[in-house]
Amino acid sequence: MNDSYGRTIHYLRISLTDRCNLRCVYCMPADARFAPSAHLLSDAELVRLVRLAASVGFDRVRLTGGEPTVHPRLVQLVGAMAQIPGMQEIALTTNALQLEKLAEPLARAGLKRVNISLDSLDAERFARMTRGGNLDQVWRGILAAERAGLTPIKLNAVIVRGYNENDLADLARLTLEHAWAMRFIEMMPLGSIADFQMDAVVPVAEMRARIEATLGALEPLAWDGHDPARMYRLRGGRGTLGFISSVTEPFCAGCERMRLSADGKLRLCLLRDAEVDLLTPLRAGATDAELGALIADGIRAKPWGHGLAQREIAGSRIMSQIGG
Numbered sequence: 001m002n003d004s005y006g007r008t009i010h011y012l013r014i015s016l017t018d019r020c021n022l023r024c025v026y027c028m029p030a031d032a033r034f035a036p037s038a039h040l041l042s043d044a045e046l047v048r049l050v051r052l053a054a055s056v057g058f059d060r061v062r063l064t065g066g067e068p069t070v071h072p073r074l075v076q077l078v079g080a081m082a083q084i085p086g087m088q089e090i091a092l093t094t095n096a097l098q099l100e101k102l103a104e105p106l107a108r109a110g111l112k113r114v115n116i117s118l119d120s121l122d123a124e125r126f127a128r129m130t131r132g133g134n135l136d137q138v139w140r141g142i143l144a145a146e147r148a149g150l151t152p153i154k155l156n157a158v159i160v161r162g163y164n165e166n167d168l169a170d171l172a173r174l175t176l177e178h179a180w181a182m183r184f185i186e187m188m189p190l191g192s193i194a195d196f197q198m199d200a201v202v203p204v205a206e207m208r209a210r211i212e213a214t215l216g217a218l219e220p221l222a223w224d225g226h227d228p229a230r231m232y233r234l235r236g237g238r239g240t241l242g243f244i245s246s247v248t249e250p251f252c253a254g255c256e257r258m259r260l261s262a263d264g265k266l267r268l269c270l271l272r273d274a275e276v277d278l279l280t281p282l283r284a285g286a287t288d289a290e291l292g293a294l295i296a297d298g299i300r301a302k303p304w305g306h307g308l309a310q311r312e313i314a315g316s317r318i319m320s321q322i323g324g
């Protein structure tokens with residue numbers, strides 16, 4: 001289905017939970033508080049909404065969070081979503097702490113691909129950024145995902161000044177040896193930690209320059225017009241490098257996505273607060289047709305773009321609550 005600007009909206013990112021087993025500095029405060037589970041969609045409610053979303057044209061789903069692998073029934077949920085008519089692809093974004101044991105069962109349930117957060121290859125800096133993450137455990141998760149065929153593996157690093165800007169070249173170097181897509185993300189200011197985030201943004205132009213200073217010129221690759229990442233390759237590299245720059249080079253014209261939060265709100269743009277409440281009508285007994293119409297209304301009301309460059313900051317939620 002098209003929005004009012006002619007963009008075809010068919011990709012739904014679902015935040016399964018706002019909870020997480022890490023506390024990355026760019027994502028949530030150290031003392032993050034979480035929504036009570038009664039306010040969150042049950043498994044049956046979620047699968048029903050995804051089925052209705054599929055009926056209005058969504059054919060790709062990405063499960064995210066918070067940390068989707070802390071959901072106790074993730075494998076069953078993937079299995080249920082993979083059965084939905086019209087659903088072409090279920091993917092996952094995860095910190096990979098649980099992937100060593102979950103990669104294989106998830107692949108068997110119908111998961112196709114994973115994106116994994118990896119902000120540093122230095123164990124101490126990784127632990128500092130994630131407030132306690134174990135790099136070895138993440139690495140084992142990445143290899144398990146590759147063995148399970150959850151490929152192409154995409155790795156995401158949010159670059160934060162004062163934390164990991166000196167890791168750029170080491171992370172980029174991974175693509176010489178591995179056929180992975182390493183993606184560098186400009187930090188976005190959101191919600192209650194926006195001030196810290198705004199001060200520590202590293203623009204993608206600087207990221208590219210730092211990598212080129214160590215590893216030589218990046219070769220640009222063709223862009224499909226929708227992928228938020230602008231793609232490059234290191235000379236002789238097996239994998240690719242992507243740069244995602246919501247702040248300095250927004251990509252709203254190619255946007256095909258909307259988000260569903262764990263508390264049942266359809267979020268029309270990551271960086272705007274406009275939302276459609278699906279949970280309340282669902283619990284009040286709305287029919288499939290009524291809920292489907294609300295989703296379709298949400299698509300039509302999708303805003304054109306965001307105002308980050310003008311320092312307009314969406315303040316109602318942090319990333320883990322929206323589904324980054």
Ligand code: SAM
Nearest residue numbers: 027065066067093094095117156187188319324
């Ligand atoms: N826990 C999973 C993970 O870390 O991959 C999934 C949820 S996390 C919110 C999804 C993505 O959002 C991750 O790649 C994370 O690095 C990114 N992210 C979180 N906060 C961000 C911010 N302020 N700016 C840009 N990206 C952010």
Ligand code: SF4
Nearest residue numbers: 020023024027066095
């Ligand atoms: Fe958790 Fe992912 Fe946010 Fe890090 S980025 S705190 S792993 S939800």
